Amino acid sequence: MTQGVENKNNFSGLSGLGTISIQETKAPEGYLLNSEIYVIKITSTNDGSEFVYTYNQPKIPETLLTLDIVKVLKGKDAPISGVVFLHTDSKGNQEEVTTDEKGQAVLKGLTRGTHTIQEKSVPDGYTKNLGVLKFSVDENNKITLLENTATDKTGTMKFTVREDGTAQLHVEDVLAPYQLIVHKVNDHAKVLEGAEFTLYADKDCKQELQKATSGTDGILRFEDLEVDKKYYLKETKAPDGYQIPVNADGSDIVYEIYTKSDPQKDLFEYYVNGKKYTDATGDFAITGTKADREVNLKVVNPVGMKMPETGSPWTVGILLTGLGLIVAGYVMMIRKGKQEDEEK
Incomplete structure (x- = not known):
């Protein structure tokens, strides 16, 4: 004084x-x-x-010298409650604070030295922000940012020192990714191995993201898909002995896949070609857990589109038909030749 x-x-x-x-x-x-x-x-x-x-x-x-923490959903600023942050001071002392229903938490009475802040846990349905933030408090209780390793992929961490000397940390979380599970069968419920599907980022199916092939169980998976993002899926190679199904006009069958999620409300919606599905069973089931969602898609290859197998009656029939056409053509050529000779 x-x-x-x-x-x-x-x-x-x-x-x-x-x-x-x-x-x-x-x-x-x-x-x-x-x-x-x-x-x-x-x-x-x-x-x-x-x-x-x-x-x-x-x-x-x-x-008190404080750091106010605000936790939101990336891109929407919707508050996220129940996120636990770990604070470590310069002496190694640790404390945990948890965000309230407004997505807010506060660290009070910041001591001098270096401080580290990072997320310890998030509610199911979100991905933990991996960023680590460090700041210092000097002898005059002035706060200075030292390091911030957060990235846009898992959410930013924005650190601000206010005019009154206190600080604020604005942290983003992203929604947890999900899996797309494709079940490949024929219309007699037989699982089909060797079907290749390709996932694209665009409707024209030019920007390829992932490829997968069905195993002996007829199942293939696409992992780490983002919520609130549209994907486009089509079959790019049929199982052995089958043809790729097409639309009535001969164009490729493309599935538009989209999901919405609000873990705070325990909401998860799955859309295929614009139609919403929320059931836990069926051809478009939502399975897994709140922390690890799975969406399912059954794709059927009609037996009528099956290629004939070598040595089958169909194969013999086709061969005989082809042979008959060849013989008939040959006979016609001979008759035509004789007719021309007689005219001469």
Whole structure:
């Protein structure tokens, strides 16, 4: 504190003798500096034997040095509750704070030295932000950012020091990814091995993302797909002995895959070609857990589109038909030749 005294040179009973100005010049550790100037008057009284000089000692409020944490969904600023942050100070002491229903938490009374902040856990349905943030508090309780390793992929961490000396950390989380599971069968419910599907980022199926081939169980998987993003899927290689199904006009069959999620409301929706599915069973089932969602798609190859197998009656029939056509053509050529000779 600094003190300034202004003498008035007036010593009459109950008169003002002067003033004292008081101002904080260094705050205690963990508190903000109070810059207000307090002006106090000095008075005196005479009880007949001596003068008594008095003034009222001011009560100066202190404000804690804090870091406010705000947790939101990436791209939407929707608050996320139940996120646990781990705070480590320069002495290795640790504390945990959890965001409330507004997505907010606060660290109070920041001590001097280096501090580290990182997410410890997130509710099911979100991906933990992997960023680590470090900042320092100096002898004057000034906060300075030292390091921020967060990336846009798993959400940014924006650190701001306010004009009053406190700080705010704005942290994003992304929604947990999901899996697309394709079940390949024929219309007699027989699983089909060797079907290749390709996943694309665009409707024209030019930007290839992933390929997968069905195993002996007829199943293939596409992993780490983003919620709120459209994907396009089509069969690019049929199982042995089958043809790739097409639309009535001969164009490729393309499946548009899209999902929506709100873990705070326990909501997950799955769309195929614009139609919503929410059931846990069936050809378009949603399975897995809230933390690890799976969406399913059954794709059927009609037996009628099956290529004939070598040595089957169909194969013999085709061969005989072809042979008959060849013989018929040969006979016609001979007859035509004879007719031309007779005309000559």
